[in-house]
Amino acid sequence: MRIIHVVGARPNFMKVAPVLRALCQRQGVTQTLVHTGQHYDTNMSDIFFQQLDIPAPDVNLAVGSGTHARQTAEIMTRLEPVVIEHKPDMVLVYGDVNSTVAAALLCAKVGVQVGHVEAGLRSFDRTMPEEINRLVTDQLADLLFTPSEDGDFNLRKEGIPREKVHLVGNVMIDSLVRLLPEILCHSKDGLSKRYALVTLHRPSNVDHSEVLKGILKSLLDVSQDLAIMFPAHPRTRRRIAEFGLNAEQLQLLDPLPYVEFLALQRGATVVITDSGGIQEETTYLGVPCLTLRSNTERPVTVSSGTNVLVGQDSQKLRSELVKILQGKAKKGAVPHLWDGHAGERIADVLSGHQFSRNVTLPDRKEGARRKFGNQVLG
Numbered sequence: 001m002r003i004i005h006v007v008g009a010r011p012n013f014m015k016v017a018p019v020l021r022a023l024c025q026r027q028g029v030t031q032t033l034v035h036t037g038q039h040y041d042t043n044m045s046d047i048f049f050q051q052l053d054i055p056a057p058d059v060n061l062a063v064g065s066g067t068h069a070r071q072t073a074e075i076m077t078r079l080e081p082v083v084i085e086h087k088p089d090m091v092l093v094y095g096d097v098n099s100t101v102a103a104a105l106l107c108a109k110v111g112v113q114v115g116h117v118e119a120g121l122r123s124f125d126r127t128m129p130e131e132i133n134r135l136v137t138d139q140l141a142d143l144l145f146t147p148s149e150d151g152d153f154n155l156r157k158e159g160i161p162r163e164k165v166h167l168v169g170n171v172m173i174d175s176l177v178r179l180l181p182e183i184l185c186h187s188k189d190g191l192s193k194r195y196a197l198v199t200l201h202r203p204s205n206v207d208h209s210e211v212l213k214g215i216l217k218s219l220l221d222v223s224q225d226l227a228i229m230f231p232a233h234p235r236t237r238r239r240i241a242e243f244g245l246n247a248e249q250l251q252l253l254d255p256l257p258y259v260e261f262l263a264l265q266r267g268a269t270v271v272i273t274d275s276g277g278i279q280e281e282t283t284y285l286g287v288p289c290l291t292l293r294s295n296t297e298r299p300v301t302v303s304s305g306t307n308v309l310v311g312q313d314s315q316k317l318r319s320e321l322v323k324i325l326q327g328k329a330k331k332g333a334v335p336h337l338w339d340g341h342a343g344e345r346i347a348d349v350l351s352g353h354q355f356s357r358n359v360t361l362p363d364r365k366e367g368a369r370r371k372f373g374n375q376v377l378g
């Protein structure tokens with residue numbers, strides 16, 4: 001079985017790691033790792049590869065930043081010869097970023113099967129670029145690996161044949177579980193005081209000056225009660241500068257490596273975020289999470305977990321924060337199959353899958369081969 005994994009942005013890296021590792025344990029699997037280069041800063045990319053023990057990508061498409069159209073088109077254009085050369089049985093794509101949809105669309109066009117890891121999530125908000133990416137990718141995918149039952153439900157409603165859909169659990173939690181001992185070590189030397197950990201990068205929150213100004217003001221209010229730890233995404237930092245806003249009192253940090261960031265999450269009094277993955281990580285860790293969005297594609301974090309949606313409503317943020325400070329934070333449970341074994345379940349499904357191609361690709365050139373763990377990467 002020949003698999004190409006396509007990743008590109010920070011939230012993809014913790015998802016591919018457990019799948020690579022699980023497939024390494026299987027006989028007769030050749031894996032190729034393609035990084036689109038959507039995220040390229042060391043602290044947005046390389047450091048995650050190191051901490052997650054992911055081998056260096058076999059191919060880096062180095063697309064960099066750009067408009068959605070340009071980035072998506074560039075990934076498709078640069079990925080095409082790689083797929084044609086490697087002739088994989090399946091290309092696996094992860095999450096909901098532009099790299100995900102670009103790879104899925106390219107594969108559908110050249111007739112190579114696609115597997116979508118983290119399928120079926122829906123915010124039902126088509127102003128979110130990720131929602132478009134999710135909808136298109138799931139329509140094109142031949143195998144859909146869902147993290148929670150709501151994903152299966154959404155896909156059924158959209159007419160995706162049941163046999164394509166596999167409830168495997170949450171691969172991102174696999175990475176968290178694997179690195180938990182390291183996270184605990186970091187936590188010991190961590191901060192003892194109470195703090196709010198903040199992340200913010202959604203276009204809907206940071207691309208409009210009035211909205212961003214309002215959120216920064218709310219965070220300043222929070223800082224009256226709690227120290228703020230705010231590792232800022234490059235997009236957010238750039239917008240603050242562009243809009244001439246003052247975030248000095250919030251003392252922005254650079255983006256943090258994975259283990260250090262998880263350790264900070266674990267020790268936080270509250271996490272305030274607009275990220276998707278962090279809603280899940282806080283639910284797993286049992287840490288209160290206030291999400292600066294009015295919807296979520298991860299409803300299980302609200303129904304079962306510790307997540308509360310506060311949107312851009314500063315009053316609601318305040319009242320939820322007060323509850324947390326008074327020790328009345330929402331209690332949560334870890335969702336079904338968020339157990340550290342989702343990657344293995346994906347490998348099981350792939351092992352039993354009948355692969356087929358819709359078109360004939362040219363003959364595969366034998367590329368350089370190298371070792372990953374005890375398995376050859378092709």
Ligand code: UD1
Pocket residue numbers: 009010011038039040041044065066096097098099129130201233234235238276
């Ligand atoms: C992307 C994903 C989003 C995900 C987020 C995690 C899409 C549509 N969005 O958003 O779902 O939650 O990644 O971080 O795919 N930049 C750098 N260095 C980098 C990467 C980006 O400076 O390594 C800057 C660039 O100015 C770029 C901007 O950040 O224009 C936005 O990057 P982009 O990849 O377009 O989207 P994200 O906001 O990171």
